[in-house]
Amino acid sequence: MSGADPTKLATNPIDDWTWLSRYTEARIALGRCGPGVPTSAHLGFQAAHAEARDAVLKPFDAEQFAADVIARGWPALAVHSRAVDRATYLQRPDAGRLLSPESEALLSEPRAPADIALVVADGLSSRAVQVNARPVLDALMPLIAASGRRLSPVIVATQGRVALADHVGELLGASASIILIGERPGLSAADSLGLYLTWMPRRGRVDSERNCISNVRQGGLAPEDAAKQAADLTARMFQHQAAGVSLARLPQLPAPEHGGS
Numbered sequence: 001m002s003g004a005d006p007t008k009l010a011t012n013p014i015d016d017w018t019w020l021s022r023y024t025e026a027r028i029a030l031g032r033c034g035p036g037v038p039t040s041a042h043l044g045f046q047a048a049h050a051e052a053r054d055a056v057l058k059p060f061d062a063e064q065f066a067a068d069v070i071a072r073g074w075p076a077l078a079v080h081s082r083a084v085d086r087a088t089y090l091q092r093p094d095a096g097r098l099l100s101p102e103s104e105a106l107l108s109e110p111r112a113p114a115d116i117a118l119v120v121a122d123g124l125s126s127r128a129v130q131v132n133a134r135p136v137l138d139a140l141m142p143l144i145a146a147s148g149r150r151l152s153p154v155i156v157a158t159q160g161r162v163a164l165a166d167h168v169g170e171l172l173g174a175s176a177s178i179i180l181i182g183e184r185p186g187l188s189a190a191d192s193l194g195l196y197l198t199w200m201p202r203r204g205r206v207d208s209e210r211n212c213i214s215n216v217r218q219g220g221l222a223p224e225d226a227a228k229q230a231a232d233l234t235a236r237m238f239q240h241q242a243a244g245v246s247l248a249r250l251p252q253l254p255a256p257e258h259g260g261s
Contacts (some may be wrong), residue, residue: 011158025188045187052185055085058130060122066156068134072227073151074141079103081166083159094160098203099168105170114152116144116234117174117201121160125182125190132193132216132223133180139227140178147235162196163211169201175239177201178230183214195230199243209244211237223227240254 013150017029030041037045062078069076078099083089089096099107120133137154146153154171157164165179176199183192193216211233216226237243240250 008131027187037090038154043245048187048190051190054089055125055127055182055185055190058126059086060158061154061236062158062257063122064124065129065133067203069137069140069154069156072138074137076108076156078156078158081157081159081161083163086096086159089159093161095169096159097163099157099164104167104171107168109148109174111153112170113150114174115149115173115176115238116145117155117165117177118168119155119157119160119165119168119179119181120179121157121162121164121179121181122180123160123162123194124184125192128185128191128193129180129218131191131218134192135223136180136195136227137214137228139224143227143231144234147231147240149234161182162194162207163203163205166201166203166205169198170203174201175199176234176243178234178248186191189215189220192220193226195226197230197233197237197243199237199241199247207244209246211243211247231246 018140019223021029027045031038032041036042062080066076067077076142080103081096082098082100083092083095097231120129120137122129141151152168152174155168157168160179162179162181165177167178176197179196181194183194184193192214195216197211198209198212213221213226213229213233216222216223236247240247243248
């Protein structure tokens with residue numbers, strides 16, 4: 001029986017789910033105890049739920065993250081959205097899409113022009129940023145530098161939503177924006193990072209005008225692979241001057257080499 005197809009060995013639905021559980025982190029094949037699940041499965045669910053809540057509610061120290069970025073040799077600025085606290089952020093998504101007046105004034109100061117605005121924001125999982133954003137930056141920065149395109153300081157945002165990069169990009173006059181942001185935690189992963197790329201970031205952009213690279217974490221997409229995908233997408237955005245659905249509709253031509261602009 002050692003060489004038999006495992007799908008042929010199942011004798012009931014529970015067996016089916018059991019062998020399938022080897023290929024996914026989804027909560028299947030939990031077992032049964034009377035009308036409910038076993039105690040171990042129930043406790044595991046509670047622990048995962050608590051971990052997800054912690055990821056959403058844990059404060060993000062943007063100043064310290066910016067200092068860490070500067071220590072790596074890259075300029076960085078810490079900013080804040082118009083969501084004054086976490087409760088406001090969760091209840092008012094619109095407030096997380098715009099910079100606070102103080103941060104807007106900071107980014108409006110004269111500075112060297114940038115082709116790409118690069119933003120890091122806590123989003124719905126500060127843990128995802130703390131664990132995965134630095135490895136992505138370590139891999140992404142050399143690729144952008146090799147392209148010859150001018151990069152903004154790394155803008156590190158607290159209480160930020162994806163569209164915050166639109167406001168940042170508009171103020172910096174950037175042709176494109178990339179935001180690294182904590183994704184909404186699930187019961188299988190509380191530390192998943194997402195990258196969203198937008199062409200001509202301006203307030204009022206919609207999600208169909210963005211490209212997304214998601215599930216960057218251990219057990220998901222590796223930071224190095226995410227950085228490579230982001231660099232390739234950025235090259236295509238500059239090549240076609242489009243992003244999101246508009247870019248997806250174009251023929252999949254080879255992207256320019258990273259050494260050219």
